[in-house]
Amino acid sequence: MQGRELRGELDAFLAETEQDLVAFRRDLHMHPELAFAEYRTTQRIAERLVAAGLTPTVLPRGTGIICDVGSGDGPTIALRADIDALPLQDEKDAPYRSTVPGSCHACGHDVHTTILLGTSLFLAQQAAAGLLPGRVRLIFQPAEELPGGALEVMAHGGISGVDRIFGLHCDPRVDVGQLGLKSGPITSACDKVVIRVSGPGGHTARPHLTADLVFALAKVLTELPAALSRRIDPRSSLSLVWGRVEAGTAANAIPDDGVAEGTVRCLDEEAWHAAPDLIKALLESVAGAYGIEATMDYTRGVPPVVNDEDCVQMLGEAAERALGAGAVVSTSQSLGGEDFAWYLESIPGAFARLGTRSPETGVTYDIHQGTFDIDERAIAMGVRVMATTALTALFESTRVPAADEITSALA
Numbered sequence: 547m548q549g550r551e552l553r554g555e556l557d558a559f560l561a562e563t564e565q566d567l568v569a570f571r572r573d574l575h576m577h578p579e580l581a582f583a584e585y586r587t588t589q590r591i592a593e594r595l596v597a598a599g600l601t602p603t604v605l606p607r608g609t610g611i612i613c614d615v616g617s618g619d620g621p622t623i624a625l626r627a628d629i630d631a632l633p634l635q636d637e638k639d640a641p642y643r644s645t646v647p648g649s650c651h652a653c654g655h656d657v658h659t660t661i662l663l664g665t666s667l668f669l670a671q672q673a674a675a676g677l678l679p680g681r682v683r684l685i686f687q688p689a690e691e692l693p694g695g696a697l698e699v700m701a702h703g704g705i706s707g708v709d710r711i712f713g714l715h716c717d718p719r720v721d722v723g724q725l726g727l728k729s730g731p732i733t734s735a736c737d738k739v740v741i742r743v744s745g746p747g748g749h750t751a752r753p754h755l756t757a758d759l760v761f762a763l764a765k766v767l768t769e770l771p772a773a774l775s776r777r778i779d780p781r782s783s784l785s786l787v788w789g790r791v792e793a794g795t796a797a798n799a800i801p802d803d804g805v806a807e808g809t810v811r812c813l814d815e816e817a818w819h820a821a822p823d824l825i826k827a828l829l830e831s832v833a834g835a836y837g838i839e840a841t842m843d844y845t846r847g848v849p850p851v852v853n854d855e856d857c858v859q860m861l862g863e864a865a866e867r868a869l870g871a872g873a874v875v876s877t878s879q880s881l882g883g884e885d886f887a888w889y890l891e892s893i894p895g896a897f898a899r900l901g902t903r904s905p906e907t908g909v910t911y912d913i914h915q916g917t918f919d920i921d922e923r924a925i926a927m928g929v930r931v932m933a934t935t936a937l938t939a940l941f942e943s944t945r946v947p948a949a950d951e952i953t954s955a956l957a
C-alpha cells in the first residue's frame with residue numbers, strides 16, 4: 547500500500563475512533579491495576595477485540611492477552627503494550643484521576659494499552675479487507691513493573707514464530723507528534739539490592755560498648771555508591787541508588803537491626819555481571835569496620851533493551867510516513883529498566899519513545915510520579931506509528947526483490 551493511501555485510511559479511522567480511544571484510556575486510568583492483577587483491564591481489552599471480530603487468548607493467570615490478526619503464510623510481526631499500573635498515589639487534579647487509593651497509571655501503560663487497542667482495531671479492518679500480507683501478533687503484556695510479565699508471555703509461546711517485535715513507551719521529555727529512536731542499547735539493566743544489618747543493640751550513651759548500627763548503616767549507604775564509582779569503569783554508568791532505609795524506634799536506643807533497599811542500574815553488560823560480587827565485598831568490608839553483621843539479597847532484574855538496527859530503520863520510516871517528515875528525533879540511552887529487553891534477547895525488534903509532552907505548556911510530567919499525565923493527542927499518534935510500523939515490517943519482510951536487485955546481487 548502507498549504511504550499516502552495508508553495515511554488517508556488512518557485519518558478516516560482516527561476521525562471516527564480517536565474520542566472513543568481517549569475515553570478508553572481515561573477509563574483504564576481511573577481503574578489502575580497492579581502487576582498480575584490486571585483482571586478488569588484484561589476484560590476490557592478482550593471485549594473490544596472480540597467486538598472487532600478477533601479471537602483473543604487470555605494468559606493462564608487471567609491477566610494479559612495474546613491475539614493474532616490476519617492469517618496466512620506471511621511473516622509475523624508482534625506489537626507489544628504493557629498494561630499494569632504502579633503502587634503510587636495519583637496526585638493529579640483531573641476528572642479521570644485514579645479511583646483506587648495507592649494505585650496509579652504513572653508510567654503511561656494505560657496509554658500504551660489504548661494505542662495497541664486502537665492499532666488492533668485498525669489492523670482488524672485491514673485484515674477483513676484482505677490487506678494484511680501476514681500476521682500481526684498483539685501482545686497485551688501484564689506485569690512490566692514487577693518485572694516479569696515478558697517472561698510470562700514468552701513462557702506461553704507469545705513470541706514463537708514471531709519475526710520482529712516492536713513496542714513504545716511514553717516519553718514526557720519529547721513533544722507530542724515526535725518519536726525518539728536509537729539503535730543499540732536504549733534502556734539499562736536494573737537490579738534490586740536489599741541489605742540487612744544486625745548487631746547487639748544498646749544505649750546511645752555507650753556506642754563503644756555495642757556496635758553503633760545506625761551509624762554503620764549510614765556509612766554503608768554512602769560508602770557503597772562512592773566506592774563502586776572508583777571500582778567500576780565509569781563508562782558503564784553503574785549506579786547504586788537507595789530507595790528505602792529503616793532502622794530503630796527510639797532516639798536513645800541503638801537498634802539491633804536495619805535494612806536498606808535500592809536499585810543497581812547499569813548501561814554495560816560486563817559491569818552488570820561484575821556488580822553483585824563487588825557490592826557484596828564492599829559491604830562486608832564497610833560493615834566489618836564497625837563490628838556489625840551484614841547480608842545482601844541481590845535480585846537480577848532486566849538486561850538492557852538493545853534495539854536492532856534494521857528494526858529501528860523500519861520504525862523510523864514508518865514514523866516519518868505516519869507523522870510526517872521531521873517527526874523522528876534521536877534519543878539517548880536511559881537508566882530506566884524495561885522488560886521488553888527479554889523479547890530482544892530472543893528475536894530482533896525495536897523500542898521507541900513516544901512524545902507525550904504538550905509543546906504549548908512545555909511542562910514535563912515525569913513518569914513514576916503521582917502527577918504524571920500526557921497530552922492525549924499522543925494516543926492517535928501512537929496508533930499511526932504502530933499500525934504503519936506493522937504494515938511496513940510486513941511488506942518489507944515479504945517484498946519480492948526487484949529484477950535489478952537480483953542482477954546486482956548475482957554480479
Ligand SMILES: [Zn+2]
Binds near residue numbers: 653
Ligand atoms: Zn515504569
Ligand SMILES: [Zn+2]
Binds near residue numbers: 653654655690715
Ligand atoms: Zn513503563
